[in-house]
Amino acid sequence: MSNGFEIEQRGPTDRSRNILAAAATGVADFIVQTGGRPEAVFERVGIDPTCLGRKHSALDLADYVAMMEEAARETGNDNFGLRFGQRYQPHMLGLIGEIALAAPTLGSAIEHLALWFPWHQQATETRLARRDGFLRLEYRILDGSIVDRRQDAELTMGMFANVFRACLPSGWAPEIVLFEHARPTAWRDHEAAFDAEVEWSQGTNALVFRDRGLDRAMPHADLSRLQRLTTDLADVAGSRGTPAFLDLVRGEIRRRLSAGTIHLEQIADALSTTSWTLQRRLGDLGATFSELIEVTRLDLARHYLRQAHLPLGDVAFLLGYSEASAFSRAFSRWTGCSPRQWRRLSRPAATPQLMSRT
The missing domain is CATH 3.90.1520 (H-NOX domain)
Structure with missing residues (x-):
């Protein structure tokens, strides 16, 4: 990654x-x-x-x-x-x-x-x-x-x-x-x-x-x-189409985030494949399952934080965290700033100093 x-x-x-x-x-x-x-x-x-x-x-x-x-x-x-x-x-x-x-x-x-x-x-x-x-x-x-x-x-x-x-x-x-x-x-x-x-x-x-x-x-x-x-x-x-494989996996992860812990077996079942085959295909594309979960969480975290009416506790829940503090620690690790700071700096009137780091 x-x-x-x-x-x-x-x-x-x-x-x-x-x-x-x-x-x-x-x-x-x-x-x-x-x-x-x-x-x-x-x-x-x-x-x-x-x-x-x-x-x-x-x-x-x-x-x-x-x-x-x-x-x-x-x-x-x-x-x-x-x-x-x-x-x-x-x-x-x-x-x-x-x-x-x-x-x-x-x-x-x-x-x-x-x-x-x-x-x-x-x-x-x-x-x-x-x-x-x-x-x-x-x-x-x-x-x-x-x-x-x-x-x-x-x-x-x-x-x-x-x-x-x-x-x-x-x-x-x-x-x-x-x-x-x-x-x-x-x-x-x-x-x-x-x-x-x-x-x-x-x-x-x-x-x-x-x-x-x-x-x-x-x-x-x-x-x-x-x-x-x-x-x-x-x-x-011509066809029903298909997303790129990594985007398809991220879509299945997104669907299950608010339920809490996501298991590889769940996603493999949703894609009608085996856990081993899913891991191999991800590896061939230079990714791991845990990385895709974090990518999906980060993208959605930024999306939810731009919605000022959503409390941070609700954002944490939507991302599958049981506590807002766990979400805050993860977000700080990803971006170098807290969710509250990122929300403030991502407002249209603010200079997006920290957004470039993500």
Whole structure:
């Protein structure tokens, strides 16, 4: 491991993590409506705005996620993704939205959404699961190198909810909404937007809903069109994509951090491999399992510390520490300063003297 906890990857990264540009349909207009300058957002992230909204064009997933985070900063709207997602109708999503709308029933639409969304947005896991008597439409980005991704999660949950609302009577709401990120300042806005209880710092993002109304016909069902659309999406995307291997491991570590101690066997099982094979592959890439845990903790620590409303005790818990003092000692070892000092110096008005050391 080099200075600053950067892992040097040896050999090809075999990374494929695109998202079809239709996912950004209307984002420029919404930035303007919320008081921002879209051209400034696109320039800072390095996105060509001419491709946004095109069904058959693609963006790098990390750039797309960064665009949503930058839009929140540019507009001063901390709930940018939440608000954009609430107005984002399925047809705006391009091929994946059209697939959901062409399905014969709501249940089929949700199944197709879970099956095909990783083709629309690579390096992503979506699945329809049953747990505790409820169904869950789950979503998460697999790439652990994409750290700041709250706006994308809230946007995507809003998109998913609007598939239900395209079919069910007015007033439909999920039972619970889950988010993997920590609770934001204006969290009551989320409960109002979804008309549901919201739980934070979960292992995935999900809509939790009852098993009823799923046999209801979709208003624009068309089986022959559905088949053509799925074939088109497979041809355009090429695959479900994959993060670089180290980023995939970091993603699985991130998912489990708040539970406390993470074992190599857990991650190997999640990746459908053996502990020995996982260790060997990490070694081939110049990394160890313990190093990846620290890299993941440091990246997330900096992410959480930038959120001034989160107490240090909560940050410690989210990173898997039982006590804030243990987190403080680890962070001081990583960066040369305490979490409190780093938070103060990372404020926009402060000179980031110590940030360069990380």
